[in-house]
Amino acid sequence: MDVPFTIGGHTFQSRLFVGTGKYRSNEEMVRAIAASGADVVTVAVRRVPLDRAREDGILHHLDPQRFFLLANTAGCSTAEDAIRYARLAREAGFNDFVKLEVIGDQETLLPDVAGLLEATRVLARDGFKVLAYTNEDLITALRLEEAGAAAVMPLASPIGSGLGLLNPFSVRTIKRRLTVPVVVDAGVGTASDACLTMEQGVDGILMNTALAAARDPVGMARAMRLAVDAGRAAFLAGRMPRREVAVPSSPLEGMLD
């Protein structure tokens, strides 16, 4: 029996969070999200295109009654910008959660941890439930928790890279040392990556490109749902110890002469 998965006082059904970017069509996105079983979906804040304002927004395709809309601050590279985007997102009126990103480098999209800590402090004080996207550094994760983060989101590998879980040890250590939930965000490429990540004992995973850029996003969403469930179940079941020598599974007695 698993424990409920709660962040900032809100309990979620699925441990798989999914993004809504980069799908080939909204229709494919909707089917993939349904197949993933996710109840949390991330969205970005951007200017309304004034020349085609009558076009459907993303909310036309995602029922806010059914999905928990988690706004991000993707694209922000300073604490000030991220705070501004978070406040605009909250004003949309769905919730006071934000997936906080402060990007420090355009090639790797790795976080600027100084800016991230500053923005976390300001937004947490302002009543936000901050889910802070960070690297897999324990000390930063601890500081984010002290700064008031509702959850810490270490990366598996860089955003959109699909390189999988590069540092299971660090992610496991962060989970062991933090009190707030740990949701791995970014870098998962395929089902085995998701399973291995959940086996580290983290509370959940957020992914986007792994679904959107799969040949069949709906099929991959189904695979990810199973992988997250499998990894979680394996973690709860407790894996056997690793040994450097073989141990026979069949009896040694009763062998023929």
Added chain:
Amino acid sequence: MIEVMVNGERRAVPVDSTLLDLLGSLHLDPRVVVVEHNRQIVRRPALEQMRLAPGDAVELVHFVGGG
């Protein structure tokens, strides 16, 4: 007419226009747009009181797909 900046573009609007008038002229539903006026967020009920002045900067944002 006066000139204001809307989402980084120069636009002419009638004198005494409110933010709600601006949204209407752009065919935008105030329920799905968040409005920032000179860096201050303007709540929906205040949109019809807030009048535009020459050189004002307005940002109109909404949610799009993202990760």
